């Protein structure tokens with residue numbers, strides 16, 4: 001084989017390897033991206049189901065999501081997503097995003113589940129930077145505190161009692177950490193006020209957007 005032929009063969013082989021390699025990487029990326037998306041959805045639904053009990057609704061919560069506009073009552077500076085739960089076509093609850101801007105270390109991000117009658121179905125913290133061992137007891141895997149919202153509404157307790165005990169309300173604070181629970185209590189109550197003001201709009205079926 002002369003030199004020219006050898007170079008051409010090597011170049012062609014390299015091209016072939018590069019093409020096959022790129023195709024494999026591309027295919028792997030596509031299937032991985034799809035799997036990541038499926039996993040994200042599964043984890044999100046699991047989380048939503050800890051807030052809105054799955055036996056209370058029969059729709060596809062991830063499909064029946066709506067975009068809600070930025071709103072100071074929810075502490076949202078930009079549009080976000082809410083999930084509408086329905087049973088036999090009738091709205092039974094919503095999971096709202098909310099932000100408590102005044103945590104000890106900045107914003108605390110929440111999901112607030114509210115039944116159609118205005119009672120709290122459940123609350124979970126989705127993101128925060130509160131101090132481990134102090135403010136992080138707002139998390140469900142650190143303490144039971146977050147469950148104290150279950151069943152509460154704007155009338156139970158009344159407005160003056162929607163506070164931590166230190167401020168004359170009904171919700172516990174933590175030893176040496178009042179700022180984090182105070183911020184969360186305020187944000188949850190504000191989410192209830194938002195719900196009261198936007199209930200009809202949230203539950204309008206023609207506002208639901210397909211995924």
Ligand SMILES: Cc1cc2nc3c(=O)[nH]c(=O)nc-3n(C[C@H](O)[C@H](O)[C@H](O)COP(=O)(O)O)c2cc1C
Pocket residue numbers: 104105129130131132134135136173174175176177178179180181
């Ligand atoms: C390093 C450090 C980290 C703290 N982190 C938190 C926190 O994450 N959440 C909180 O509520 N308080 C936190 N605190 C305590 C607050 O500064 C404040 O003293 C407390 O929330 C007030 O609660 P108390 O009135 O029960 O003492 C922290 C304090 C220090 C010194």
